[in-house]
Amino acid sequence: xxxxxxxxxxxxxxxxxxxxxxxxxxxxxxxxxxxxxxxxxxxxxxxxxxxxxxxxxxxxxxxxxxxxxxxxxxxxxxxxxxxxxxxxxxxxxxxxxxxxxxxxxxxxxxxxxxxxxxxxxxxxxxxxxxxxxxxxxxxxxxxxxxxxxxxxxxxxxxxxxxxxxxxxxxxxxxxxxxxxxxxxxxxxxxxxxxxxxxxxxxxxxxxxxxxxxxxxxxxxxxxxxxxxxxxxxxxxx
Numbered sequence: 001x002x003x004x005x006x007x008x009x010x011x012x013x014x015x016x017x018x019x020x021x022x023x024x025x026x027x028x029x030x031x032x033x034x035x036x037x038x039x040x041x042x043x044x045x046x047x048x049x050x051x052x053x054x055x056x057x058x059x060x061x062x063x064x065x066x067x068x069x070x071x072x073x074x075x076x077x078x079x080x081x082x083x084x085x086x087x088x089x090x091x092x093x094x095x096x097x098x099x100x101x102x103x104x105x106x107x108x109x110x111x112x113x114x115x116x117x118x119x120x121x122x123x124x125x126x127x128x129x130x131x132x133x134x135x136x137x138x139x140x141x142x143x144x145x146x147x148x149x150x151x152x153x154x155x156x157x158x159x160x161x162x163x164x165x166x167x168x169x170x171x172x173x174x175x176x177x178x179x180x181x182x183x184x185x186x187x188x189x190x191x192x193x194x195x196x197x198x199x200x201x202x203x204x205x206x207x208x209x210x211x212x213x214x215x216x217x218x219x220x221x222x223x224x225x226x227x228x229x230x231x232x233x234x235x236x237x
Contacts, residue, residue, distance in 0.1 A: 006036035009161035014047030022051035032171040040064035043224035075104040086226025109146035126154035134158030137173040157191040173199035
């Protein structure tokens, strides 16, 4: 059985809060032993599509997106078309399914970010998703422990991710799987074998995020706003 090592949540310069060039991401992922990396920029997929074309041998880049819904963020993976921000969580999941994509819950109990499960009602979405991040390298406090309990309670697969916003973080946490997660069917089949490989983003590395936001703001690369929505200030991702 093939063993795969996948980081399901990684940002690039396509995100308003990250400056990582895709060529550096794929090099870091390959050098650190990953076989798969999912680039999940905030409400964009163009950089992920470009990164897929420059992946070195032995590394598969999967196109994903961290979508801002009206209830919080969702991770959508194996996309062909961008899903716009500002839809409800259920509408976002339906839009992903129309493309044959998979859906995960990112950092669901991190109250410092756009997390989904800020009230008990969001638990109703559990049957509609494929996994929950039970270890996110950027989560502080007991959010990961709460996510583990949620996954067990609702029978969801748990995964480990870096949520990288810098090159130093790529693959700092990842998921080991048996099988080939290069397709939606392959990843679904491999999820029951998921092994959490934990890691942490240092406080020093996390300080880079506000710098990246400032640089991107000057470059005109701000957060993608929902259609017909009034502009809002950048929020942590």
